[in-house]
Amino acid sequence: DVKVTQSSRYLVKRTGEKVFLECVQDMDHENMFWYRQDPGLGLRLIYFSYDVKMKEKGDIPEGYSVSREKKERFSLILESASTNQTSMYLCASSSTVRGGPGELFFGEGSRLTVL
Amino acid sequence: AQSVSQHNHHVILSEAASLELGCNYSYGGTVNLFWYVQYPGQHLQLLLKYFSGDPLVKGIKGFEAEFIKSKFSFNLRKPSVQWSDTAEYFCAVGSYNQGGKLIFGQGTELSVKP
Numbered sequence: 001d002v003k004v005t006q007s008s009r010y011l012v013k014r015t016g017e018k019v020f021l022e023c024v025q026d027m028d029h030e031n032m033f034w035y036r037q038d039p040g041l042g043l044r045l046i047y048f049s050y051d052v053k054m055k056e057k058g059d060i061p062e063g064y065s066v067s068r069e070k071k072e073r074f075s076l077i078l079e080s081a082s083t084n085q086t087s088m089y090l091c092a093s094s095s096t097v098r099g100g101p102g103e104l105f106f107g108e109g110s111r112l113t114v115l
Numbered sequence: 116a117q118s119v120s121q122h123n124h125h126v127i128l129s130e131a132a133s134l135e136l137g138c139n140y141s142y143g144g145t146v147n148l149f150w151y152v153q154y155p156g157q158h159l160q161l162l163l164k165y166f167s168g169d170p171l172v173k174g175i176k177g178f179e180a181e182f183i184k185s186k187f188s189f190n191l192r193k194p195s196v197q198w199s200d201t202a203e204y205f206c207a208v209g210s211y212n213q214g215g216k217l218i219f220g221q222g223t224e225l226s227v228k229p
Contacts, residue, residue: 043219101209
């Protein structure tokens with residue numbers, strides 16, 4: 001089975017702190033994604049990566065950065081956390097299927113609270 | 116901008132009722148389509164997907180969806196829901212020129228009364 005593992009299930013941080021969320025997948029997928037999930041807004045894409053050291057902005061990249069130094073690992077960084085970044089963060093990975101977008105496999109999620 | 120729209124935010128049904136959840140998208144061109152489910156306290160998992168071929172696709176747990184290209188729709192159906200279907204359902208669309216990313220709808224919360 002595909003496994004996507006997120007490093008922390010629950011985090012509580014203070015405004016202005018730097019936050020690292022890490023994600024590891026074990027299926028050699030080339031694509032990895034960070035979404036945030038908020039009630040009534042569904043899942044919104046923050047950043048994605050289609051290869052090592054490559055990254056693309058999603059729909060809501062402001063206030064976030066990412067790092068992909070190894071194929072299996074994709075990190076989300078909040079340089080200076082703010083209260084409006086309180087959310088559930090979901091990591092996912094996928095392979096391209098016949099040149100098109102494949103199924104996403106999701107981690108358990110990291111619930112971040114910024115006080 | 117490309118978008119995915121789910122018509123219902125919250126649906127309440129009694130057990131054995133039929134279910135249809137609407138999903139429309141605004142992409143032109145070739146797309147792959149997905150429905151995901153999130154049971155309370157669990158992570159998102161795939162219900163079904165459409166890549167090509169028969170526009171009526173069957174998924175897990177008795178769910179099916181129909182792709183109607185002319186209407187840009189991918190509605191989810193189940194003939195008879197169970198209490199265990201209580202969950203949030205997300206439609207997602209990926210375009211062939213978007214590098215593998217999926218755009219998700221806002222989600223529909225389904226509550227099934229026993």
